[in-house]
Amino acid sequence: MKQKVVSALAILLLVVTAKAQKVDFEEYKLDNGLHVILHQDNSAPIVTTSVMYHVGAKDEDPEKTGFAHFFEHLLFEGTKNIERGKWFEIVASNGGKNNANTTQDRTYYYEVFPSNNLKLGLWLESERMMHPIINKIGVDTQKEVVQEEKRLRIDNSPYGRWSEQIAINLFKKHPYRWQTIGSLEHLASATLDDFKEFNKTYYVPNNAVLVVAGDINIEETKKMVQDYFGPIPRGADIKRNTFVEDPITETIKAEYRDPNIQIPLIMLGYRTPEQTSRDAYVLDMVSTLLSDGKSSRLYKKIVDKKKMALQVFAFNGSQEDYGSYIVGGLPVGDNTLADIMKEIDGEIVKVQTELISERDFQKLQNKFENRFINSNSSVEGIANSLARNYMLYDDTSLINSEIEIYRSITREEIRDLAKKYLNPNQRVVLEYLPEEQPAN
């Protein structure tokens, strides 16, 4: 009898735990094609309104790069009903915050407000979608700002060009070969009509998802969403090109010199499949195994035991069409880049040939569980995940089920996929060097 009570309690506990992590949401489409996702959480009096547009650097004309990111600036300039330069003031003066970001695949805009300003958030985003003002003064100002952003983030920043250098070597046909910041020359020579055309093509309801998350009432919110977004006309269907890269079969050697650094950096870049594929999830686990935490393989061996590197890293840059898997390190003292590469390669070969231990495997599972729980810790973060899962993974419910994918990955898969993707002849070897070699 006693035994039974305990297990019933245990089951109850399990249920409680599981429930605590579930993100409830509701999704539907407006007539104009806008996808809407609502998530109610009344534990704090705040609300996030966000819109993700399915346009990123990869949708750009190779002769007009930087447009998607440029829009992230331009679309704060004002709308038919919001005077130029007032956007930030409106948000701040109503106790909110807002921002936007652009990747290769999508552009994301959001506001967070105390929940009594939900309507305001919807109004702002619907204004942006319905009738933004794209004029000369706004374009000229933001051109200057973007130039400064590039100087700040890339030109003046130590190691600021690694991503660009990896991309141009890893991608020959796919638009992933250029950076979201794009080309300043392209932006400088772009005309007002170019920008208007880009807006007309991509910033339409049928290419967007709206998320409202936080302290809301679902029925009232639905009505407000219809009021503000319903009247926006649907845009033309979007034609997207597919770009298929030839496999990399021979090591690509590259070198770059950065005047802002003193310590060289070695980077090994591998092209990996699209983020929705199971392989991409497995590669996430491989990078965690290699470099996440002090007991991870690369860290323990190269930084800790052999003291050859200042830092090592491995990460799987997941994207919609292809990913970039990157491993690398910064040497300490007299160690060369070749020394570091040799050590890294040794560890990769080990993953490719030896099955990881049950304990290491359990460790990976624990790490992913921890990551999963923390990823749903703020309403702002939940809104972003909902939008991303819908738009780029075509499965909004991944917010609750993604952990199941990781749980289902086997030790054999980890070994086999390391073998499939992480071979020396499939990669870019980038030597990222200081401008001049130290004299000796």
Added chain:
Amino acid sequence: MRKSVTTLVMVLIALTVNAQVDRTQMPEPGPAPEINLKDPQRFELKNGLKVLVVENHKLPRVSIQLKIDNPPISEGEKAGVSSLTGSLLGNGSKNITKDDFNEEVDFLGARISFSSQSAYASSLSKYFPRILELMADAAINPNFTQEEFEKEKEKLITGLKSQEKDVKAIARKVTNALAYGKKHPYGELTTQETVNQVTLTDVQRFYRNYFVPANAYLVIIGDVDFKETKKMVKEYFTPWTKAVPPSFQFSKPSGVQYSQINFVDVPNAVQSEISVQNLIDLKMKAPDYLAAVLANEILGGGGEGRLFLNLREDKGYTYGSYSQMGNDKYAPSLFRAAASVRDAVTDSSVVELFKEIDRIRTAPVTEKELKNTKAKYVGRFIMALENPETIADYALDIQIEDLPKDFYKTYLERINAITVADVQNAAQKYISTEKTRIVVTGKGSDVLKNLEKVSLNGKPVSVNYFDKNANTVEKPNYETALPEGVTVNDILNKYIEVIGGKEKLEAVQSYSLTAEAEMQGTKLNLAIKKTANNQFMQDVKVMGNSMSKQVLNDGAGYMIMQGQRKEMDEAELKKLKEESAPFPELDQLSGGVTLEGIETVDGKKVYKIKVSDDKAVFYDVETGLKLQVVTVAKMNGQQITSTIALSDYKEVAGIRFPFLMAQAMGPQSFDFIVKEIKVNEGVSDADFE
């Protein structure tokens, strides 16, 4: 029945019509949400450790924060000892090896990190008891070994080295060192020299003195039970020996006596870092603290601040410009307004930053600005409530900063009571225009000339010069006078000598060169062939197709630009002849070129030799090598400067050639990397047809 349905539909339609929103009007906010600020639960251990617990069961996780609130510590000639102590903590303990410790923390999917006077851990709640135990053990029984010490020391030194050219890092260090003086704990500079002074014994002593519970707070937040937590904390932290840190005196830093620019030259900078700053005495418990905070917010608090609106939105000088109003209970803090701006507008940005600082003091802010800024604070306060750590942060503030108990409960009320006059008074009290220090870190050769002309409030401003370690230095000299007696031929001869000697160069009948560059992923191939008989060919190919080709042979020449052939005229021929000789310097020995002076290129002193009105060549004063060629061309009525930087000299057939030719023209630049050079082979007359 039928009728009633229709009526219903009508009503619905009417509702919809009524509900049509007027989107020309900004929606009004609904009633303000209710705020419910809870207090954390607390207790204290006999050794002085104060513990705060916030139960929050929304997610099955816990965070643990240990904070030791000691007064500032002077590290002096051993600066770096605190940083090393921090890195050596958390490497296991006397009871568990480092490897086992790291392995277990990682295995549980948790994190534990330490710095010299704090620690932080997070984990799923099911592993909380063990993580708390491990954290306490690592904090109380640290495992300092010589081996780890050496390793961390080398890492710290490598890290310092990596910052030597980092403009932002340099600016940050110098800014503090200048504000506080290098003898003050806040202004101390950690350098390779000071780190090399530190021993393992110093680390042990630092730990013993300062990692003590007298001023320590432990904050536990998340999915925990208070009673159980209290029991565990008592068990794990009671062994921490009661002790008080030694106190010592440091002199109060003094600000500048008059407004001035402090300039730090960083030749590789492409942006200037500007900080306009002054020291202030501001504590959180000061009655005008919130007014000062609002003044700062209006000036430079974010995307709506005056600095951002002026320097970014209006002028496009920068990606962002912001200001900060520091507060500190132990020492003066810093007010600073800052921006990273492009070289060409460094002086203008200083003027604009100063103008805004002056304006916030001299003119009252508008009612609207104040109203908006208050709303921003209210919103921020409400939004912070989502995070369970907020409750703990507020409780800690009250204790550490000695604030009234109801400081946060009455926060919104007090924010709303602030007047325009309060803001201006605070601005005048805490922000200075008479004694402001303007620290500019950037590329002197580009920005100094204009910076020296800056005047603020109608008065010229003196510029003082500092090195990367905040030491006073002489004004950098970019155009040095020529040493007496040096002639143009001395320089040409030295160059000829260092690359191989006259005899070897004269023996060159021909040479050919191939090089590659990349432009946005596209390969450019360059081929150059030259002979001693005035034959010259240069071909630039893009993806195998010739983009531009120039050929000179037998006194005649032509060029092909994108498929169009064009014969060269007199002027073009003359220009090309300058290029065509394998080593033009040999001919220049007999005249035709002039020595212009000494300049600086990439931090190196160089002789400038003028070859023609639109071409100058620069030779390294020290090594004699040719470093740079600058040509000016006219295109569509505009002057376009093209710079070729030569480096990476390597020997081929006994002659040193540059293997890296970095060409910059307007916004474009590409690095031609030489793949092959052949001397006296591989060139035939057919190449010049």
